[in-house]
Amino acid sequence: MTQAPARPCAESAPHLGWSRDEMAQLVACDIADGSYVNLGIGIPELVAAHVPRGHELVFHTENGLLGVGPPPDDAHADPELINAGKKPITALPGAAYFHHADSFAMIRGGHLDVSVLGAMQVSMRGDLANWMTNEKDAIPAVGGAMDLVAGVKTVIVLTEHTTKTGEPKLVxxxxxxLTGVGVVDRVYTNLAVIDVTANGFVVRAIAPGITFEDLARKTGAPLVDGRGERSILP
Amino acid sequence: MIDKRIHSAAEAVADIRDGATVMIGGFGEAGSPIELIHALVDRGVRGLTVISNNTGSGHVGLAALIEHGQVSKVICSYPRSATSTVFPERYRNGEIELELVPQGTLAERIRAGGAGVPAFYTPTAVGTLLAEGKETRSFGGRDFVMEYGLEADFALVRADRADRYGNLVYSKTARNFGPIMCMASRVAIAQVREVVQAGELDPEAIVTPGIFVQRVVEVRTPAQESILVRDGARYP
Structure with missing residues (x-):
């Protein structure tokens, strides 16, 4: 299956380190050829456009499709063919539709290789918070995030390193x-690639122009310097 | 002769009474049985418990049912929508109860209910707010939370084609909750784009076997929820 062309980024604010497309490209290049992958809403959606030539990843959307293709032009949008973000998509040759219980059996049963999600916070023990803040009056809504982190073999967070107001997301x-306890394996941000290990956060790569000290200042937990090779996922 | 065809949406929902538990298919507008929901709005029944992934868009479909005060409780995974303030307003006013369930747990609770399984253990939500107060048990050194199967008096779903036996095939990602909701309800009502002769649906490709479906209503050109929302429509 061939993959979706890049969609333009919604935001183009001045940005430290890697761009969103570069972040998505790092993730896409680190996923093993032949993997089954679920992409969350937001920056993770960009990963589909950066699969290396010669690699084939099969994208899953939890509302019921394996073999997600690029978004259609407006004239070909079908209200019955959408992704988990309720946006129009296409189905590639070799795709399969299924109902929700089967879709989540794929997720919970450990059949999917990689889940790429956004985050509000990730702890040094791999806890993930990405479904609600402590805001009073917020309407709680969880969707499929808790199932994804509980069941998919490898859980990747792809997010900006800090919040819009500069608060660390890695804490x-x-x-x-929480969305899940001890579930995150690796974090890709605009500033770094960081593994979550038994020793906490281990830095595998840092964006050009960023020093280890810069990174440490923008991170709310200790960092171990482990720069060099990183493993292919899952 | 078995013939599950019903002439109109109004007739199909005519015996849904106050206080009923109703599963409503759809993920966003895909698979949402909007004509059946509007027939339920027209009936004016109240005190419904609705089991559905979302809480509707704009002021039509499920959002209209909620807006008219007909729903007292929703069991749901994602009750937020960029296009609707109906549920949030009623929820903040304490006019509707919410049981929030992770999406896969919601699907499995429905599947279990339809399969005669009263409860099961799942790894989803362990250690989170959504597992609080629930029984947990360890299997093979890992913790799981117990969840109950869900059953309903009625299910309202949308499929693509049906025959008089109630066999159903769906369209693309509009399948979503339809098959499991038909299994988990005493009376499953399907609105379909086309009713065909028995034998026209390939038995190898039928997604919901007719035993799970009690009523079939043909709605040749269903309203498209996103267009109604874009145009600011309200129901009725």
Missing amino acids: ESCTYP
Whole structure:
């Protein structure tokens, strides 16, 4: 299956380190050829456009399709063919539709290789918070995130390194309600690629123009310098 | 002779009474049985418990049912929509109860209910707010939370084609909750784009066997929810 062309980024604010497309490209290049992958809403959606030539990844959308293709032009959008973000998609040759219980059996049963999600906070123990803040009056909504982190073999977070107001998203301990406990394997941000290990956060790569000290200042937990080779996922 | 065809959406929902538990298919607008929901709005029944992934868009479909005060509780995974403030307003006013369930747990609870399984253990949500107060048990050194199967009095779903036996095939990602909701309800009502002769659906390709479906209503050109929302439509 061939993959979707890049969609333009919604935001193009001045940006430290890697761009969103570069972040997505790093993830796409680190996923093993032949993997089954679920992409979350937001920056993770960009990963589909950066699969290396010669590699084939099969993208899953939890509302019921394996073999997600690029978005259609407006004239070919079908309200019955959408992704988990409720946006129009296409189905590639070799695709398969299925109902929700089968879709989540794929997820929970460990059949999917990689889940790429956004995050509000990730703790040094791999706890993930990405479904609600502590805001009073917020309407709680969880969707499929808790199932993905509980069941998919490798869980990748792809997110900006800090919040819009500059607060670290990588922290010692999450202050927001958890999506899962000890579930995150690796984090890709605009500043670094960081593994979550038994020793906490281990830095595998840093974006050009960023020093280890810069990174440490923008991170809310200790960092171990482990720059060099990183493993292919899952 | 078995013939599950019903002439109109109104007739198909005529025995849904106050206080009923109703599963409503759809993921966003894909698979949402909008004509059946509007027939339920027209009936004016109240005190419904609705089991559905979302809580509707704009002021039509499920959002209209909620807006008219007909729903007292929703069991749901994602009750937020960029296009609707109906559920949030009623929820903040304490006018509707919410049981929030992770999406895969919601699907499995429905599947279990339809398969005669009263409860099961899942790894989803362990250690989170959504597991609080629930029984947990360890299998093979890993913790799991117990969840109950869900059953309903009625299911309203949308499929693509049906025959008089109630066999169903769906369209693309509009399949979503349809097959499992038909299994988990005492009376499953399907609105379909086309009713065909028995034998026209390939038995190898039928997604929902007719035993799970009690009523079939043909709606040749269903309203498209996103267009109604874009145009600011309200139901009725």
